[in-house]
Amino acid sequence: MSKDYLAARQKKLISQLKRIGAEALLVTSETNVTYLTGFSGDSSYLLIGKSQTVLISDGRYTTQLEEECPGLDVYIRKATESMTAALEKVLKKAHLPKLGFESHVVTCDLLDALSGLTPAVQWIPVSGLVEELRMIKDVSEIQEIREAVSQAQRGYEVFRAMLTDEMTELQGAHELEHAMRRFGARQAAFDPIVAVGERAALPHAIPTQKQVGEAPFLLVDWGAMTQKGYRSDLTRMIVHGRTSAKFEKVYQTVLKAQVAAIKAIRPGVSCQEVDQTARTIIQKAGFGKQFTHSLGHGIGLDIHEGPRLGGNITTELKPGMIVTVEPGIYLPGWGGVRIEDDVLVTRTGHEVLTSVPKDFESTIL
Amino acid sequence: MSKDYLAARQKKLISQLKRIGAEALLVTSETNVTYLTGFSGDSSYLLIGKSQTVLISDGRYTTQLEEECPGLDVYIRKATESMTAALEKVLKKAHLPKLGFESHVVTCDLLDALSGLTPAVQWIPVSGLVEELRMIKDVSEIQEIREAVSQAQRGYEVFRAMLTDEMTELQGAHELEHAMRRFGARQAAFDPIVAVGERAALPHAIPTQKQVGEAPFLLVDWGAMTQKGYRSDLTRMIVHGRTSAKFEKVYQTVLKAQVAAIKAIRPGVSCQEVDQTARTIIQKAGFGKQFTHSLGHGIGLDIHEGPRLGGNITTELKPGMIVTVEPGIYLPGWGGVRIEDDVLVTRTGHEVLTSVPKDFESTIL
Numbered sequence A, B: 001m002s003k004d005y006l007a008a009r010q011k012k013l014i015s016q017l018k019r020i021g022a023e024a025l026l027v028t029s030e031t032n033v034t035y036l037t038g039f040s041g042d043s044s045y046l047l048i049g050k051s052q053t054v055l056i057s058d059g060r061y062t063t064q065l066e067e068e069c070p071g072l073d074v075y076i077r078k079a080t081e082s083m084t085a086a087l088e089k090v091l092k093k094a095h096l097p098k099l100g101f102e103s104h105v106v107t108c109d110l111l112d113a114l115s116g117l118t119p120a121v122q123w124i125p126v127s128g129l130v131e132e133l134r135m136i137k138d139v140s141e142i143q144e145i146r147e148a149v150s151q152a153q154r155g156y157e158v159f160r161a162m163l164t165d166e167m168t169e170l171q172g173a174h175e176l177e178h179a180m181r182r183f184g185a186r187q188a189a190f191d192p193i194v195a196v197g198e199r200a201a202l203p204h205a206i207p208t209q210k211q212v213g214e215a216p217f218l219l220v221d222w223g224a225m226t227q228k229g230y231r232s233d234l235t236r237m238i239v240h241g242r243t244s245a246k247f248e249k250v251y252q253t254v255l256k257a258q259v260a261a262i263k264a265i266r267p268g269v270s271c272q273e274v275d276q277t278a279r280t281i282i283q284k285a286g287f288g289k290q291f292t293h294s295l296g297h298g299i300g301l302d303i304h305e306g307p308r309l310g311g312n313i314t315t316e317l318k319p320g321m322i323v324t325v326e327p328g329i330y331l332p333g334w335g336g337v338r339i340e341d342d343v344l345v346t347r348t349g350h351e352v353l354t355s356v357p358k359d360f361e362s363t364i365l
Helices: A003-020 A030-037 A059-068 A083-093 A108-115 A129-134 A139-162 A169-182 A197-201 A245-263 A271-284 B003-020 B030-037 B059-068 B083-093 B108-115 B129-134 B139-162 B169-182 B197-201 B245-263 B271-284
Strands: A024-027 A045-049 A053-058 A073-077 A098-102 A122-126 A193-196 A217-222 A234-239 A296-298 A305-309 A322-325 A328-331 A335-338 A341-345 A350-352 B024-027 B045-049 B053-058 B073-077 B098-102 B122-126 B193-196 B217-222 B234-239 B296-298 B305-309 B322-325 B328-331 B335-338 B341-345 B350-352
Touching: A003 A024, A003 A030, A003 A045, A003 A129, A003 A139, A024 A030, A030 A045, A030 A129, A045 A083, A053 A059, A053 A083, A059 A073, A073 A083, A083 A108, A098 A129, A108 A122, A108 B108, A129 A305, A139 A169, A139 A217, A139 A234, A139 A341, A169 A193, A169 A217, A169 B169, A193 A197, A197 A217, A197 A328, A197 A335, A217 A335, A234 A335, A245 A271, A245 A322, A245 A328, A245 A335, A245 A341, A271 A305, A305 A322, B003 B024, B003 B030, B003 B045, B003 B129, B003 B139, B024 B030, B030 B045, B030 B129, B045 B083, B053 B059, B053 B083, B059 B073, B073 B083, B083 B108, B098 B129, B108 B122, B129 B305, B139 B169, B139 B217, B139 B234, B139 B341, B169 B193, B169 B217, B193 B197, B197 B217, B197 B328, B197 B335, B217 B335, B234 B335, B245 B271, B245 B322, B245 B328, B245 B335, B245 B341, B271 B305, B305 B322
Parallel strands: A024 A098, A053 A073, A098 A122, B024 B098, B053 B073, B098 B122
Antiparallel strands: A024 A045, A045 A053, A193 A217, A217 A234, A296 A305, A296 A322, A322 A341, A328 A335, A341 A350, B024 B045, B045 B053, B193 B217, B217 B234, B296 B305, B296 B322, B322 B341, B328 B335, B341 B350
16 A cells, blocks of 8 residues: 555544544554554554554564554564553653543453553543544545455356356355455455345345255355455345246346436435435335345445445435445345445546446346 | 253353342353354344343344244344344343443443443443353363364365465465365364465464465464354474475474473463473473464464463463463574464363374475
């Protein structure tokens, strides 16, 4: 990652500290540390402020930090030195009487430990500040997510070509992850869902020993994670047998809702408006109660980030946000259909980052 | 998992609540919820006490809960109902003025939310109580870890047979995970380490594009996770070229230290004694400073659990504990050697659960 992008992220964060009345922020969320420094390891805290920015890590990561974070001020604690003892040393040198901490991440026990440090610090709870910055992706992040999409799509092609009637959901999920890794993915973005027939009625189906041949269709919800940790998230249906007219009706309804919702995406539109666009179409077709979840969510270093495309979310879309659009209709005991793409909000509208065909004909194996 | 084991775990926990002055404990750690109920999903809290035990979950898990937790009292919250709102409803029905919460897990924001609930509850911080129970594995857990060992070992055989000079560390790590899944693993117990030549000097090496053929030896640190979430953890060296006399000397030193430490394992011996047994042998051979970490750690639902076999840990070993024994010698720029097995503490001594050959000859491909 270019140092310029990291510097810009740090600068943006620092510029917000005044507003919360803190000289610096102690970042303890691993993902937020990665976002601000490019460091991909764990067990490390970042103290970031106008006067000083320092990463506290340990000896396992000395070499990795030199490679990943050249120029970053690093404090390597000894094996016998606890994280809080190391932090105490760093704080003694700095003069930071008011410090923010991530109250949505820090446990009660850790806050107790922080409160006992000398010199005395006034700890100010700060919730979701870095996560708010992370909602808007910069150019290097958009590039990473494009890469995660490409890895997912190429892996899916291999997986689709490998399908047999005998393959179980579990084997399918494993083959899919393995295939994405062939194209450079560090791992799957999340445990892939391969749900055969009626199991597709479970929005978060866990793969079982059920075989692909046991029903005429399956649902696949998958994504890739790049080496740097960025993720993609897609869903497609695969039809390999005779389906009913009802199946096609459900499919076309979901597709129509998804396409309309994507079309609605542009800066200034609220998340709930986009959700409502899809929901109205599904309701009119008589399946409103079977669309049981929000329309979508942001993706990035986490598989679920802000903003959420949900019924009560008034957040306005802004250029640089990347969201999933994934309406679904779930009929217990019968099956379900979901179609999901990843969409970048651009200055003038949107760009669909994913490109696996999704018209009904293309689902047929 | 048999309901009897789960009932026994719950009973043990409940019997300890009096000591901490609470009528019940709110379990928010996902892993601890799994341990106490057998439920393998996430986003669920368990309220457990003498008068009532109830799991609060959501609609995605209704079917899974019926399968995994028959007989467990379950509150399914609606999509529009927050977890804390659901908890409030449950608490209103119960009469629990003093409630424990997992202070090492609960974030400051969550405690704020809990403190605002009605009826008013006195929240008592409880740290590591379930984790303490988890240190001693029951028969069903030992069986699961044996399964995780078997999956890891069979996967390793396939991986070892597949090795080529051209294979990269990353490809190797992916093939290894894929092979373990062939034998029923849900996934790798942790990201496998495949470290070629001098990269073996990094105790937590992250796989790179380095090829197996670039050095005469490699280190492989891997394990499997069963469908129920239990883990194994092994390390072996593979030699496929001409190594130096120094390599064999380092190898034999680590092996001697590891075998001696395993021999020392029995009930009543302290963790630090076992660590010291290995450390003394490595120190005498002149490599004391190159053995930079603790000797081992417990394994179970987490890859790192109690007890830690470390220099300052006075915990006494007890029957049912399962620990890794993994001394290592790391020489930056040259390479490293680590050998790791999983050992069960029995009533009369110990049983080594892992059985991949480790004499020097057997490392040669």
